[in-house]
Amino acid sequence: MTSETAPTQTGAPLPETMQAVVCHGPEDYRLEEVPVPKPRPGEALVKVEAVGICASDLKCYHGAVKFWGDEQRTAYVETPVIPGHEFVGTIVELDAAASSKWGVGAGDRVVAEQIVPDWTCRYCLDGAYHMCATHDIFGFRHATPGAMAPYMIFPAGSLVHRVSKDLPPAHAAFAEPLSCALHAVERAQLTFDDVVVVAGCGPIGLGMIAGARAKNPKLVVGLDMDDTKLGIARATGADITINIASEDVVARVLELTGGWGADVYLEGSGHPSAVGQGLNLLRKMGRYVEYSVFGAEASVDWTIISDDKELNVLGAHLGPHTWGAAIRLIESGALPLDDICTHQLPLADFQRGLDLVGSGKESIKVSLIP
Structure with missing residues (x-):
């Protein structure tokens, strides 16, 4: 073995097996003994410190499917696979090629973007790697098992970022949802004069509020039905919060804007009713950005989008080119x-973690600690 390919390793000898959560199908997740993975050339072995559970994990757990065209239907996940796509860990082993490519070494604390692009398709070549046509994604594909395990592999095509060792593990793992939220904010192209309304004060919505506040618009408004979450939204950067269960949100936004409506609406709740809500509270020619993972289809009156208001409706996916900003924001200590x-659970309590996320009443961000 040459010096260029010799692995660099830190810590005690590795175990042969480990306990991992394994997805076998809808609502069939099991804690199983599996082999500790071994890195191939150009890869890294990472000891997982924390892995978050998000809405897409829950959607996968309940057996969601994706549709391609009118007829073909493919599973949302390839089973069996270890879930988990928002994580932080410490590099245990990597070779010189991986170290040089990513600028990291054994012992470094790192996160990786949730997508592993092919780097050859038209989207990757145009810089839109997050839309890669034939990508892998951690926790959903056989090629890229996720982080609900003590150890995982970063494949050679991964996007890897160093993160401070001073952060609690769950805070460092928040880089993934925060990067997604910041991408949604960037899609909105905020200006200093904008009134921005953010729907939902869960992990994505709170990240949107933080990102919007960093852009310094005229006003940031947070919406939710939970007063505790609205309080956290104010601590995160919202100027005003509205409890949609007790106030007419459209009327209130019109009042705040002199009758015009908001300039920007960032949807992060995942509730179908939030779609029409946003269309109605926006001004003419306003910007609507959709980020949510929906559990059900949402229908709207498209006349509002076209003939009534000529709105700009934008989608947002993953967190391309925003991970550095997300990590800096977390490391700054500016976020509560x-x-x-709210919850850090041992890996064996994965079912409780899924249930907490599904309920949404007791938690905001739930993480497992392998």
Whole structure:
């Protein structure tokens, strides 16, 4: 073995097996003994410190499917696979090629973007790697098992970022949802004069509020039905919060804007009713950005989008080119992450973690600690 390919390793000898959560199908997740993975050339072996559970994990757990065209239907996940796509860990082993490519070494604390692009398709070549046509994604594909395990592999095509060792593990793992939220904010192209309304004060919505506040618009408004989450939204950067269960949100936004409506609506709740809500509270020629993972189809009156208001409706996916900003924001200490990262559970309590996320009433960000 040459010096260029010799692995660099840190810590005690590795175990041969480990306990991992394994997805076998809808509502069939099991804690199983599996082999500790071994890195191939150009890869890294990472000891997982924390892995978050998000709405897409829950959607996968309940057996969601994706549709391609009118007829073909493919599973949302390839089973069996270890779930988990928002994580932080410490590099245990990697070779010189991986170290040089990513600028990291054994012992470094790292996160990786949830997508592993092919780097050859038209989207990757255009810089839109997050839309890669034939990508892998951690926790959903056989090629890229996720982080609900003590150890995982970063494949050679991964996007890897160093993160401070001073952060609590759950805070560092929040880089994934925060990067997604910041991408949604960037899609909105905020200006200093904008009134921005954010629907939902869960992990994505709170990240949107933080990102919007960093852009310094005229006003940031947070919407939710939970007064505790609205309080955290104010600590995160919202100027005004509205409890949609007790106030007419459209009327209130019109009042705040002199009757015009909001300039920007960032949808992060995942509730179908939030779609029509946003269309109605926007001004003419306003910008609507949709980020949510929906559990059900949402229908709207498209006349509002076209003939009534000529709205700009934008989608947002993953967190391309925003991970550096997300990590810097977390490391700055500006976010109330002790309030956002509400639950850290042992890996064996994965079912409770899924149930907490599904309920949404007791938690904001739930993480497992392998």
